[in-house]
Amino acid sequence: MNLAVKWKITRIMLTSVYLFAGWMLFTGSLNPFSMVMGLFFSILTALLTYSLFIDEKEAERRGLVFNIHILVFYLLFLLFKMYASSFAVLYNVIRGNINPRVVHFRTRLKSDIARVILTNSITLTPGTITLSLDDDHLIVHWLEAKTTHSRYAGELIKGKMEKILKRIFV
Amino acid sequence: MTEWIVFAFLILGAVFNLMGLLGVLIFPDPYTRLQASSTCSTTSVMSVFIAAMIDSGISAVTGKILVITLFFFISSPVSAHIIALYAWKNEIIPWRRKGGQE
Numbered sequence: 223m224n225l226a227v228k229w230k231i232t233r234i235m236l237t238s239v240y241l242f243a244g245w246m247l248f249t250g251s252l253n254p255f256s257m258v259m260g261l262f263f264s265i266l267t268a269l270l271t272y273s274l275f276i277d278e279k280e281a282e283r284r285g286l287v288f289n290i291h292i293l294v295f296y297l298l299f300l301l302f303k304m305y306a307s308s309f310a311v312l313y314n315v316i317r318g319n320i321n322p323r324v325v326h327f328r329t330r331l332k333s334d335i336a337r338v339i340l341t342n343s344i345t346l347t348p349g350t351i352t353l354s355l356d357d358d359h360l361i362v363h364w365l366e367a368k369t370t371h372s373r374y375a376g377e378l379i380k381g382k383m384e385k386i387l388k389r390i391f392v
Numbered sequence: 393m394t395e396w397i398v399f400a401f402l403i404l405g406a407v408f409n410l411m412g413l414l415g416v417l418i419f420p421d422p423y424t425r426l427q428a429s430s431t432c433s434t435t436s437v438m439s440v441f442i443a444a445m446i447d448s449g450i451s452a453v454t455g456k457i458l459v460i461t462l463f464f465f466i467s468s469p470v471s472a473h474i475i476a477l478y479a480w481k482n483e484i485i486p487w488r489r490k491g492g493q494e
Contacts (some may be wrong), residue, residue, distance in 0.1 A: 244459075247459055248459065299397060301438070304435060308408065308431055308435040311415075312411050314429075315411050315412075315414055319488070321489050322424050322427075324486055341469075342466065342470065345472050346434055346465065348430065351423065351427060351473065351476045353473075353476050354480060363423045363476065363486060366426045
């Protein structure tokens with residue numbers, strides 16, 4: 223059994239595990255018939271669509287199986303940050319005093335999914351929208367720009383989010 | 393006590409929604425309008441979801457709302473990003489404050 227086949231089987235199994243977790247969350251019952259049904263259909267769906275869920279080149283060490291307990295903390299942190307910056311945007315809307323600029327910076331994250339999560343978090347936080355993500359280069363539209371210097375702007379926008387994400391996807 | 397927290401979150405959601413719409417009317421160009429509307433859509437909808445979660449207590453309904461919230465966490469930024477990317481690819485120049493720092 224060569225490496226490609228092994229990786230294929232791993233991808234199918236991981237996809238079906240994720241799908242089954244989703245099934246359990248939606249049905250919320252421990253009825254054996256429903257569980258067997260869910261298992262069957264998640265394996266069937268995984269067989270059909272594993273190449274869409276997990277790309278063949280996406281084989282980082284912690285890219286797919288990550289530290290879930292830090293991810294929960296990260297979501298709570300994101301919620302807090304969202305409310306904090308949302309009040310800032312509210313204040314700016316009332317005063318009508320905005321200073322929008324486009325800033326460019328780079329990220330140190332390696333895996334694709336971590337980069338996508340970072341981009342999504344930046345867009346989710348009010349006041350910043352990611353215009354483009356090209357490999358590790360981000361272009362961000364910033365509503366209340368304090369600086370246009372690439373490194374400081376990056377530190378102010380992604381700062382702590384990147385540090386936590388680095389610990390999730392090692 | 394729980395009712396008051398739910399009330400507070402719902403009112404917060406309404407206020408954010410109103411201010412987001414106000415921002416869409418006030419702001420000068422597509423990017424800043426998108427900022428205002430994404431603020432309105434994320435924070436106000438999230439407040440309503442949190443209110444619903446607190447109201448329903450610990451039950452299966454809360455889990456379902458949690459799943460919807462997670463989907464929202466993924467889908468809302470992606471839609472905002474797609475609109476912004478389209479504007480950026482069409483080379484719409486962002487508005488800039490006169491006399492701001494260079």
